Amino acid sequence: MKRIVGPRRLLWAAAMALGALPFAALVPLGLAWLWQREELGVWLVGGSACFVAAGVLFRRAARPLSGANGSGNGSGNEASDDTPPEAEWTPADKIAWQRVQGFARRASGAMLMDQHSLMAVAGAVMEDVARHYWPDRTEAVWHFTLPEALLLAERVAERTRTLTVEAVPGSRSIRLDNVMRLYRAKQSVAAAAGMFSGPWRIGRMTINPVQALAAELNQRVRGFAAAGLSSLMLDRIARIVIEEIGREAINLYSGRLRADLDELAGLQPAAVAPSAAGPLPLRIMVGGKVNAGKSSLVNALCGEVVAAVDVLPVGDGATSHAVGGTGDRPELELIDCAGLDREAAIPKLTEIAQACDLILWAAAANDGARDLDRRLLDAVRAHFAAHPSLKAPPVLVALSHIDRLRPFTEWTPPYDIAAPSGRKAEAIRGAVDATAEALGVGPDDVVPVRLDAGALYNVDALWAAVAARLDEARQGQLIRLLRLAGKGGGISEVARQAVRGGRLLTGLVIDGIVGKK
Template sequence: MLPVDKILKRVARSPALLAVIIYALPWLALVVLGILWLAEHDWLVPFVGITLGLILLLRLTLLLLGRMRQQRVATPVDGDHSPIVTANPEWTARELAVFQSLCAGIPREPRPWNDLRPLALELVEQAAQRLSAGQKGALDFSIPEALLLADRVLIRLRRNLHDMVPFSDRVSLKTILWTWENKAWFTHGATALGWAWRAKRLLSNPPAAILQEIQAAVTSSGDGGEFRNFSVAIVQQILLEEVARAAVDLHAGHLRFTDEELLEIELGSADLDKQMLAQPDEPIRLLVIGQVSAGKSTLINRLAGSAIAETDMAPTTPGLTRHTIEIEGMTYSVIDSRGIDGTDETAQSLLSQVLECDQVLWILRANRPARAPDVELLQMVDAAFATRPLRRVPPITVVANAVDQLLPDWPYPEHLLPIEAQTTIAAVSAAICADLSCREAIPIVAEGQIWNLDQLTAAIANGASDALATQRNRRRITGAETSGSLSRELSRGASGIWEAGRLAAGKLFGR
């Protein structure tokens, strides 16, 4: 049989090889045409020179990395086993030597996690024996000393999490546990996405996809496993070195139950907690809600004691207007909202404002029985907070404005209301409370002869404590939405990546 026939017969028996040849032929033709084009334009020699230079540079880089790895392997054991965890600066030279000796004995290869407990106990035992000349064992320490040690270790752990792990103070343990319990689904999802990407790559560029699959099959001989084993070994080494550090602290007498130690730990906790403190209270966000021309702007002017809100430019406040006023010593940021007009757009806008406020002042006109838009909006508010069980509902003060419009003999001398007027006002307030499911609707007159404004001011001030509690709850749940929060989380992530990279480089190249 001719050699050509043998080649064709073997190619026919291998569909994969045949596919590679078929897909490679157009690219091979393109390479030939490209070389001819370079030769025609006298660019072939520079192209070959640049290519050879890049290949030489790559080879030198790989050679340098290989030499560094060889030097790392050839480094003496003492230098290779330098601790990752920093030593206690208060240790004596003998205690430091014991710590370094314990760290040198920690295995550098990954071990089953169940083996870490006996290894840790052995480290504690060795520390106790060496530091006490054989007089103490692994568990010869008091409960107060153990509690002090736990407090110190937890402070370091909290600081590292806060400085290097983004959103570590916002992700709940419930979410982490759920993710761990469903990790199989995440693995399947990642696998499915990988196959989908490979299919898309195959459809868009078959030759490149096939060559990349071949390259991946050739170069994936254990690289992922080596990296995973390296990462596990580093984590286990850090854990065991933390145990060794704690054992030296315990058995060298650095954790005595003294006032100085307690003060130091308390101050250390306070310094860290200062970074985690909630932001100081902001002015109370008092949202004023009501239908068109319910008297919102007029009432804001009365509360402020001056004309800070426009009352005669338009029948409703366009958008949102914010005013800062003082009510019985408390600072309020009063938000004058657009009037309720029965449209879904306005209702949704006001609902979003209620979710972001601390206290609500809901104004209705006593002489306007059409309260269906108010009832509908209040039902939306109740439903929104029902889906947010962790959020506090802002205190709502309901006001029945313009009660004078129901009293034909208004104003009365010295505001002494006759029985008939009191009965009318009480009936209106009861009707409003029945519609809005509130306990009280404070009757007032905000225009002309002002009446009962002191009672309203007192009611607003009495709700200040609940309003501040609502503000703190809202800021805690929503993450306080401060400017630069994303940049701060990115900075924390960058710190963690930098430390991990520095650690990996140090272990790989001995630096």
């Protein structure tokens, strides 16, 4: 921003002063008018009553925050004031956030006035979150790497700068030396005002005792109301500070700072590397029993197979198909599992599911035997429940072979299963509800489709269902990639870092020798 210097600064100051003068004059003119009508005392009494009521309300509003008991459980009102956890967090993260909320409920604005109290509370929050994630570590609070700490500092600095630029008036133009000059001037003015306050109050009492008493009462009441407002605001600010400390502690100790978003792109397999202008492709596991139409489902989604390579260490039978995004359809990587016909496939299934962002399960509408499907899906759910640091991918069911439902000879799509009017539509609706109940998913998670080549039906609805789950799948993808980033630091990486560090040190030494010459 261009600075105003010289005579132009005086012109700007004069213009602003003249513009504010009419409004500033309203205060003394209004007081003079009340004085002439002998109603100044009435105004002071009425204003005092308003300030008393405001102070009582402010103190009552602040009481639930400052009156929490030491256990941190709080009352129902306090629980309702809790800030909800982030949607993308894992179950372990949400438990950590509940512990942070216990500190937030006990937060008091007084700690903001004492640096030692603030640092003690911040340290307690950090240590509690660290021990939640790493209970077996003796020094859990230090269980992070230097790059993670630097990324945390970078994130906090960036967010602070953004908040300052957007919300602090004049932050781009006001220099800190001017702020310090104004602060010193304020201290001088406050000291002078304190010297003349006593004589002024004595003189006012001598001239008009009644109005002087009303003014004293008004000043005391305004101080009472301001104290209530100040206490409420400070308690709120203290709670926000504790929550921000807890949020960053969760990011640090959960491993979310192992890599930034730019570094995560390098963790995808080369066969499905993202385009330069798009997000990382979602990895979808396509599973189901033998003869459920799984291969036809993959072909229907792919349209044209861009790549087909084994990219996951899951044994024979699992292949990856890279599908380019078009229009509103996202870029995908379909992990095509072999047909599952027994529970012995559960270890392989859970391993693939842990490496994917969404599960697309093929189930035949004309096959009522769902026991194996349910056991396989329950095994996946149990795996994620046993690992709260993971986020379970959403499950979407493609109900295939709907054309083979009764009546067998009827096939006149489209069918409105929301309000079925014919026998075929009623049969499809019944199959959707039965499949949802049998597999433990919601009816909206089951999409009826026909996947025969040349006679595809309702595949667009399946794409729409995938798109509706993109946000949840992206959240799981981020956690998955961060776990991959946490597996770095092996011997080969350390060796590369040592080589690069040696070259850098050698270059600095050579530059120093050349510089001395």
